Amino acid sequence: MSEIPEDQEGIFDGCFFVWVDVTKKYMSGKEKQFNDYKKIQEESDSTNKK
Amino acid sequence: MAKAKESMEKFEAKDGNKLDYFKVQVDEKAPTIMVVSEIWGLTEFIRSFSRRVSELGYNTIAPDLYSRPGDKELFTESNIMDAMRPMWSLPPEKRRDPKAIEEVMAKLSPTSKKIFEYVSQKREEMEKRMIDDLDSLYKGHMGSSPKKGIVGFCMGGGLAFQLSTMVHFDASVIFYGASPRKIEDISKIKGAVFGLYAGEDSGINATLPSVLEQVINNKTNFQMKLFPGAYHAYFNHTGMSYNEKASEISWDMVKQFYERYLHE
Numbered sequence: 206m207s208e209i210p211e212d213q214e215g216i217f218d219g220c221f222f223v224w225v226d227v228t229k230k231y232m233s234g235k236e237k238q239f240n241d242y243k244k245i246q247e248e249s250d251s252t253n254k255k
Numbered sequence: 256m257a258k259a260k261e262s263m264e265k266f267e268a269k270d271g272n273k274l275d276y277f278k279v280q281v282d283e284k285a286p287t288i289m290v291v292s293e294i295w296g297l298t299e300f301i302r303s304f305s306r307r308v309s310e311l312g313y314n315t316i317a318p319d320l321y322s323r324p325g326d327k328e329l330f331t332e333s334n335i336m337d338a339m340r341p342m343w344s345l346p347p348e349k350r351r352d353p354k355a356i357e358e359v360m361a362k363l364s365p366t367s368k369k370i371f372e373y374v375s376q377k378r379e380e381m382e383k384r385m386i387d388d389l390d391s392l393y394k395g396h397m398g399s400s401p402k403k404g405i406v407g408f409c410m411g412g413g414l415a416f417q418l419s420t421m422v423h424f425d426a427s428v429i430f431y432g433a434s435p436r437k438i439e440d441i442s443k444i445k446g447a448v449f450g451l452y453a454g455e456d457s458g459i460n461a462t463l464p465s466v467l468e469q470v471i472n473n474k475t476n477f478q479m480k481l482f483p484g485a486y487h488a489y490f491n492h493t494g495m496s497y498n499e500k501a502s503e504i505s506w507d508m509v510k511q512f513y514e515r516y517l518h519e
Contacts, residue, residue: 209379209436212351214458216417216433217385218378220294220410221339222350223458227487228336229343231495 259309266318266395269387275322276392277302279309286402286425286517290317291389291411293488295332297321300493301408311510313404313517318392320385329369338367338374389418402517406509407432409488419444426516428509430490434462441469447476447516451490451505453498454483480508 209215214222259281265273277297288308292301297319305315321330341359342350349355356375363371373381397403404426407415412432419427420440429450435441452460460481470477482489482504486496490505 209382214433215378215382215436216410216413217294217381218374219433219458220413221335221374222342222347223409223456223487224294224335225339225342225345226347226458227496228339230486232340233343 259306261306264316266392268323268391270384272323274388274392275319276396277305277315277317277319279305279315281309281312281314283314283399284401285312285314286404286513287314287316287397287400288404288406288513288517289389289392289397289415290315291405291407291415292317292320293409293411293491294335296330298332298493300491304406307506308406308513311513313513314400316392316396318388320388329366334366334370337364338370341367385414386417386421389414390422393418393422402426404428404513404517406430408490416448416450419446419448426513428512430505431456431459431487433459434466438462438465438469441466441475442473444475447512448478449509449512450477450479451508452479452481453485453487453489453496453501454481455485456487459487478512480505 259279262278262280264276264278266276268274275297290301290305290308292298297317301317305317308315321327341362345355345359360368360371393403402425403423405415405419405424406428407413408430409432412429413434414432415427416429416432417435417440418424420435420443424446426446427444427448429448431452432450450466452463463479466477467479469475482498482501485498485501488494488496489498489501491497492502
């Protein structure tokens with residue numbers, strides 16, 4: 206494969222930064238571990254229902 | 256249908272390393288589908304998805320792209336996420352700025368620093384290595400399969416799309432993955448491709464207009480589904496942005512897609 210141009214994202218780094226945005230959206234301000242995602246989502250759903 | 260048999264197997268990579276893959280075998284004459292993981296590696300989500308696909312009557316093989324010596328301990332879910340946290344403060348427009356990167360790097364733990372080196376300086380090496388590994392698995396363990404499929408999620412979606420431009424798959428499913436690096440390589444795809452995308456996923460979706468242009472120009476067998484309101488990784492039921500409705504619709508569509516193109 207040809208070189209990844211400097212100003213473009215490749216598959217690996219592009220995916221990393223997509224997940225940086227996802228984790229920031231859901232995990233920011235929470236001292237949680239990776240596998241706590243589902244719990245956080247459930248807490249969030251529960252709060253939204255109240 | 257015979258009972259599926261699960262096992263962890265090894266395949267030989269181009270660099271001579273023996274890498275792991277998760278295999279679910281239903282029938283040696285059945286079509287085989289390669290399952291390519293998100294950046295998080297061969298997680299329980301990937302294993303459970305492989306089992307689910309096998310229940311439809313397909314053999315599945317899911318490589319552990321982090322199974323080289325040293326990688327297994329480095330690229331864990333927790334370590335990858337720890338490397339992401341310091342990046343939250345880095346605005347998207349600064350992600351290619353060497354000075355900004357240097358400042359963030361200085362704050363990273365040694366483990367996070369190693370991971371981020373692969374994301375920045377070694378990104379090309381990492382991507383090439385992963386594509387080579389999938390190619391080795393394909394050539395070594397899918398050759399005799401009567402029909403061949405692939406499915407990938409996020410990073411795995413990008414890798415699956417790229418690999419589909421290089422070797423033949425009858426049916427490729429791309430869950431919110433990057434488009435092939437050289438977009439005109441879409442002209443090399445001879446099988447059918449199904450791309451599923453989240454409406455709220457601007458980074459991944461940015462290249463879709465170019466994909467569609469190639470699809471129209473080359474008359475590629477391509478179908479696409481976009482879910483308004485869904486976020487990146489909406490299909491991962493263990494993840495943060497799981498969207499049950501979008502996931503159910505996707506699963507039904509993927510089943511139909513494989514039914515059509517792996518049984519013709």
